[in-house]
Amino acid sequence: MADSKKTLLNPPIAMKKIMITINCQAIEEEVNPTTRLVDILRNHLHLTGTKISCGIGRCGACSVLLDNKLVNACMVMAYQAEGSQVITIEGIEQDGLLHPIQQAFLEEGGFQCGYCTPGMVLATKALLEENAHPDDNEIKTALSGNLCRCTGYGGILRAVRSARDRML
Amino acid sequence: MGTETYVLNQKEAMILWEPDNLEEAIRKKLQLADEAMYIAGGTLIQLKKEQGVIQPEHIIRLDHLPELASLQMVEEGDQVQLEIGSLVSLADCHSNQLIKDNWCLLSESALQVASPAIRNRATIGGNIAYGIGDLIPALLVLDAKVTWVNANGQQTGELSSFLKKDASKNALITMVILPESSQATKAFNWYHKVGRREAFIPSLVTAAGFGYWNEDLELEHIRLALGGGASLPNRLIECEEYLQGKRMEDIRLEVLYELVLAEFQPASDPFASTSYKKKVAANLLVSEMEKLI
Ligand SMILES: Cc1cc2nc3c(=O)[nH]c(=O)nc-3n(C[C@H](O)[C@H](O)[C@H](O)COP(=O)(O)OP(=O)(O)OC[C@H]3O[C@@H](n4cnc5c(N)ncnc54)[C@H](O)[C@@H]3O)c2cc1C
Numbered sequence: 001m002a003d004s005k006k007t008l009l010n011p012p013i014a015m016k017k018i019m020i021t022i023n024c025q026a027i028e029e030e031v032n033p034t035t036r037l038v039d040i041l042r043n044h045l046h047l048t049g050t051k052i053s054c055g056i057g058r059c060g061a062c063s064v065l066l067d068n069k070l071v072n073a074c075m076v077m078a079y080q081a082e083g084s085q086v087i088t089i090e091g092i093e094q095d096g097l098l099h100p101i102q103q104a105f106l107e108e109g110g111f112q113c114g115y116c117t118p119g120m121v122l123a124t125k126a127l128l129e130e131n132a133h134p135d136d137n138e139i140k141t142a143l144s145g146n147l148c149r150c151t152g153y154g155g156i157l158r159a160v161r162s163a164r165d166r167m168l
Numbered sequence: 169m170g171t172e173t174y175v176l177n178q179k180e181a182m183i184l185w186e187p188d189n190l191e192e193a194i195r196k197k198l199q200l201a202d203e204a205m206y207i208a209g210g211t212l213i214q215l216k217k218e219q220g221v222i223q224p225e226h227i228i229r230l231d232h233l234p235e236l237a238s239l240q241m242v243e244e245g246d247q248v249q250l251e252i253g254s255l256v257s258l259a260d261c262h263s264n265q266l267i268k269d270n271w272c273l274l275s276e277s278a279l280q281v282a283s284p285a286i287r288n289r290a291t292i293g294g295n296i297a298y299g300i301g302d303l304i305p306a307l308l309v310l311d312a313k314v315t316w317v318n319a320n321g322q323q324t325g326e327l328s329s330f331l332k333k334d335a336s337k338n339a340l341i342t343m344v345i346l347p348e349s350s351q352a353t354k355a356f357n358w359y360h361k362v363g364r365r366e367a368f369i370p371s372l373v374t375a376a377g378f379g380y381w382n383e384d385l386e387l388e389h390i391r392l393a394l395g396g397g398a399s400l401p402n403r404l405i406e407c408e409e410y411l412q413g414k415r416m417e418d419i420r421l422e423v424l425y426e427l428v429l430a431e432f433q434p435a436s437d438p439f440a441s442t443s444y445k446k447k448v449a450a451n452l453l454v455s456e457m458e459k460l461i
């Protein structure tokens with residue numbers, strides 16, 4: 001039984017060399033293709049700016065951009081990211097300077113403990129790239145998958161508005 | 169970078185199959201049957217895996233099959249219909265202009281699922297295969313059809329019968345079809361998801377309605393559907409029959425209320441009883457009809 005299963009079609013894939021471009025650097029990793037992207041980032045590549053909390057797509061701490069779209073790295077498996085461009089929080093500084101969104105979070109009190117911040121910043125980046133003039137409702141919708149246990153969101157909203165205005 | 173080898177807990181690993189085409193995907197599924205499942209966006213599968221739900225060990229990938237990714241208007245006789253590939257994401261179901269303009273209930277319902285990041289990955293096919301996805305009530309009132317392939321080959325049928333029949337066993341959903349939307353001027357539609365936390369957990373009740381009046385202010389077309397929690401979403405055929413053809417002034421809301429209570433049979437769950445859900449549904453439906461008459 002088991003043998004007949006193995007002989008049909010391509011064999012199942014136990015380990016696979018996966019190529020992903022992470023923060024503009026091509027990475028090749030031999031992994032089980034169902035490894036979560038968040039584990040590759042944090043445990044293989046030590047890019048620990050991407051956080052992990054709920055692990056089930058509900059908090060947004062692990063948000064990254066996959067081909068410019070916001071995704072939860074805990075929900076994406078290695079094979080799904082193969083051949084894609086991933087941007088993490090480590091990849092958004094510009095020539096050694098903070099990205100304007102990061103600067104806005106810093107100046108507007110957009111974080112306290114900072115655990116949600118990488119995800120918030122990337123969700124903001126995804127929003128502003130799609131819609132340069134979001135109103136408060138659009139900001140709330142765009143950030144609805146990113147939870148913060150500290151700030152009460154007032155500072156975060158201020159930071160996103162300020163990032164929007166300074167990026168115009 | 170990349171110097172340390174991280175050993176994946178093998179218990180967590182799933183066995184991935186990458187079929188070259190649809191035919192191979194189906195063959196593999198028929199061969200492995202209950203030991204395998206298709207995987208599209210993987211959001212539900214990943215959620216269940218992390219929650220410790222026992223799932224088939226083998227996954228058959230669909231997300232690289234281009235024939236499942238298209239979205240197009242097609243002429244069918246003297247009608248045009250929208251064919252949505254099963255891999256189309258919920259984000260695209262929400263933002264696609266054709267869908268927004270002509271089948272706005274689908275667009276609206278997609279926005280009610282989870283968060284932007286999940287909607288970027290989650291697919292319409294996965295939402296239907298879930299069986300209780302929040303898109304289903306909207307699709308039911310739009311008279312959606314699905315095309316699927318299983319051991320008996322390719323078939324197209326009403327979404328409502330696909331959900332009920334054994335058809336869904338081993339079926340690979342390839343496409344969702346929306347018939348031409350009504351251009352009736354006196355058309356109405358609504359969609360509500362009632363829950364404890366809007367987008368993140370199964371709703372208590374999800375309700376959708378669509379219809380239009382004719383020149384004599386008779387209800388020429390009416391579709392109502394309810395879902396919610398772990399209950400399979402259904403059309404409310406008896407309520408529709410009561411309303412069908414009625415003039416505005418002949419609709420008795422108290423009768424409709426009782427009909428909803430009788431026809432909607434949601435399962436209770438730890439958070440809400442069957443009777444509570446029935447009441448929510450009846451209130452919702454009646455208040456929507458009241459706005460119209
Ligand atoms: C945080 C979070 C919140 C969520 N909130 C909601 C919500 O509010 N409402 C809601 O409806 N859902 C919700 N979901 C569930 C899920 O994300 C969606 O239903 C989604 O549309 C599933 O699509 P997918 O492509 O990711 O499915 P997958 O996870 O890939 O698959 C789901 C199921 O469908 C089967 N399947 C997938 N594609 C096909 C196909 N083409 N043919 C046959 N079978 C197929 C799979 O075998 C599997 O059984 C949520 C999930 C998460 C993680």
Ligand code: FES
Nearest residue numbers: 053055057060074
């Ligand atoms: S850790 Fe990924 S969404 Fe919470």
Ligand code: FES
Nearest residue numbers: 112114148149150
């Ligand atoms: S700043 Fe602490 S969780 Fe947001």
